[in-house]
Amino acid sequence: MPKILIIEDEESVRENLLDLLVAEEFETVAAADGKIGLNLAISEVPDLILCDMMMPELDGYGVLKALRQQPLTATIPFIFLTAKSAKSDIRQGMDMGADDYLTKPFTRSELLSAIMNKLEKYANFKKHLSSRTAVNKLTPRMQLLDKILHRAILNDDFKGFEIYYQPNIDINTGKITGAESLLRWDSYEFGPISPTEFIPLAESNGLIFAIDNWVLRNVCQQIRVWRDLGIKSLTFAINLSAVEFNQPDLSSRIINFVEINNLEPGSIEIEITESKIMDDVQSAINTMNQLRLLGIKIAIDDFGTGQSSLNYLQHFPVNTIKIDRVFIQNVHQDYAKSIITKSMIKMAHELNLKVIAEGVETEAELSFLRENNCDAIQGFLFSHAVPSIEFEQLLFSNKTLSI
Numbered sequence: 001m002p003k004i005l006i007i008e009d010e011e012s013v014r015e016n017l018l019d020l021l022v023a024e025e026f027e028t029v030a031a032a033d034g035k036i037g038l039n040l041a042i043s044e045v046p047d048l049i050l051c052d053m054m055m056p057e058l059d060g061y062g063v064l065k066a067l068r069q070q071p072l073t074a075t076i077p078f079i080f081l082t083a084k085s086a087k088s089d090i091r092q093g094m095d096m097g098a099d100d101y102l103t104k105p106f107t108r109s110e111l112l113s114a115i116m117n118k119l120e121k122y123a124n125f126k127k128h129l130s131s132r133t134a135v136n137k138l139t140p141r142m143q144l145l146d147k148i149l150h151r152a153i154l155n156d157d158f159k160g161f162e163i164y165y166q167p168n169i170d171i172n173t174g175k176i177t178g179a180e181s182l183l184r185w186d187s188y189e190f191g192p193i194s195p196t197e198f199i200p201l202a203e204s205n206g207l208i209f210a211i212d213n214w215v216l217r218n219v220c221q222q223i224r225v226w227r228d229l230g231i232k233s234l235t236f237a238i239n240l241s242a243v244e245f246n247q248p249d250l251s252s253r254i255i256n257f258v259e260i261n262n263l264e265p266g267s268i269e270i271e272i273t274e275s276k277i278m279d280d281v282q283s284a285i286n287t288m289n290q291l292r293l294l295g296i297k298i299a300i301d302d303f304g305t306g307q308s309s310l311n312y313l314q315h316f317p318v319n320t321i322k323i324d325r326v327f328i329q330n331v332h333q334d335y336a337k338s339i340i341t342k343s344m345i346k347m348a349h350e351l352n353l354k355v356i357a358e359g360v361e362t363e364a365e366l367s368f369l370r371e372n373n374c375d376a377i378q379g380f381l382f383s384h385a386v387p388s389i390e391f392e393q394l395l396f397s398n399k400t401l402s403i
Contacts, residue, residue, distance in 0.1 A: 002119050003027040005046040007037030007063060008081065009055045013104070017050065020108060026115075034058030038066055041073050048118055053082035053093065053101075061096060068097045069154055074206040075243075077118035081106075094249045097209070118248075146201055148189055153207045158214055160186045163222070166385035167394060168235075168356055168376050171369060174401035176394065177376060178235035180271065181219045182385045183211070203241050212244040216257050220268070222388055224261035231395055237269040237299055242276030246283045251290040258296075265295030269320065273302045277316070288317045302358075304344055314351060321348050322378070325359025332368040342372050349373065366401075377401075 004026050008014040014030055021028050029044050031037035034055045041049060041063075049067070053060040060080055067073040080093050080101040093101060100114050152160065165179040185193045202208040219238050226234075244250065258265055270291060277284040277300065288298050299320035300313075304327055313321070323344055331337045341357075348355045357369050360379030369377060382401050383394060 001025065001027050002047040003029065003044065004115070005037065005041055005044060005049045006030045007034060007040075007049065007051040007055075007060070009033050009052060013052075013081075017111075020111070024112065034060065034063045038063050041067055041076070042070065045072060046076060048077045048079070048115060050079050050081055050115075053080045053084065061093065064093070064096050064098055068209070072206075074209060079114055079118065094252045097249060099248050142197075142201060145187075145190065145193070145198065146205060148187060149198060149201060149207060150205070152187075153202075153210045160188060161211075161214065162186070162387060163215060163218055164385035164387055165236075165391040166378055167383050167391065168237075168378050169382050169401045170376050171366075171374055171401075172403070174403050176234070176399070178237065178269070179391060180237040180378060180385075181215065181239070183215055183239075199241065203243055208241045208244060209247070212240055213253065215239075216254060220257040220261045220263060223263055223267055226392065226395075227263070229392075231392075235267060235269050235297060237271045239271045239301065242272065242280075242284075245270075245272050245276070245287055246280060250287060251294060251296075254291070254296060255294055266297060269297035269299050271299045271301045271322070274300050274304070275302070281315075285315060285317065292317050299356075304340065313347065318353065320354040320356060322356045322358050323374075325379075328357050328359050328365055328369075328379075329361075330365070332364045338368065341368075345372055345374055 004021055006014055006017050006021075006028065008017065008030070009032055011032070014032065018028055018030055029040055029046060031040050034051075035058050037049075037051065038058065040046075051060045051063055060082075064078055064080075067076065067078065077099045078097065080098050081104060082093075082101055083104045099118050102110060102114060152158070162184045164182045164184050166182060167176045168178045168180065169175070170177050183195055183199075185195075185198055187193050199208070199211075202211050216238060219236060223236055240250075254268065254270070255265070258268060272284070291298060297320065298316075298318040299322055300316065300318055301322050302324040303321040304324050321344070323341060327337050327341050327344070329337075331341050345355050354375045356376045356378055357365075357374050358378050360366055360369065360377040360381045362381065366377065366381060383399075386394070
């Protein structure tokens, strides 16, 4: 039975909510102010929180901010209850990590619909995390890394984090058309730590939301800097975790960063791996549709390595597929790889999708891709992922891929 925490300082509203939810057989906990509610959230760890936006001493914004900073409560669905309907108030709450809001007075059906929708998403999220935890038993090194990561994120200390950029190259013109942003972490205690090590850890302990938000904010700020320097018409890809991709406030947060930096939505392309899309296909498609309507581009990363690629591609509202390195390596010599890669390129083009080949390292691989009409490449043949200043130098030097 799901447990719902109600944080509401107006007694009549609080009692009405309690009566309604008890009648629907929810387990309920209630608090008369923000401070009590925050303590109950940490001690009870409910499945969902209904919280009044305007309260004395500690308001709903303060409660939400505190909850999102605690790994134990960072992912609990949070619905604001508010008498205000101004878009600025709603945007502020959603940008802070609220999952939904209900404007008073709301109907019973509106309340129950919002609750059931968020509980369903949270159940899928917990299932995802529990499967990861079961697979990834923490070694002593990972336990220490977990503590260091917690300390860094909860103290808002991203000093060791840096975003690198790996160029995407048009295969016909040889020019840079954009880049994939890749997060790097150089820990004071451990030195450089691979993303394959700290990203799964952050996904399992709930810190991934703060990390993804930091990446979104910083990439958008960097694009603004480059636009001011005259670097325009490039597309920058940002990788998001599956758990972040399915957050209901994702679209509003991305658009907020885009608007703050006065960017064109089409300059941003959100990347998600095919295997992660398959965790919750319908939810992923819904998020893609929301982003596409806002003008944000979508790319499927590591294409070909997930499940049911051919069956599902026609249903994904995406702009780009990125063929995984495993198919590109020695593709000119491996008959099976060559057939699969040709088929993926042909199929994508028939669906009006752009195709980027990942991990291109040799002239022979490039030649094969060019002969088979691949649109763009990414790989060591042109450039490794580099810090922003080095990527800027590549652009101003007009470096191109030899045709």
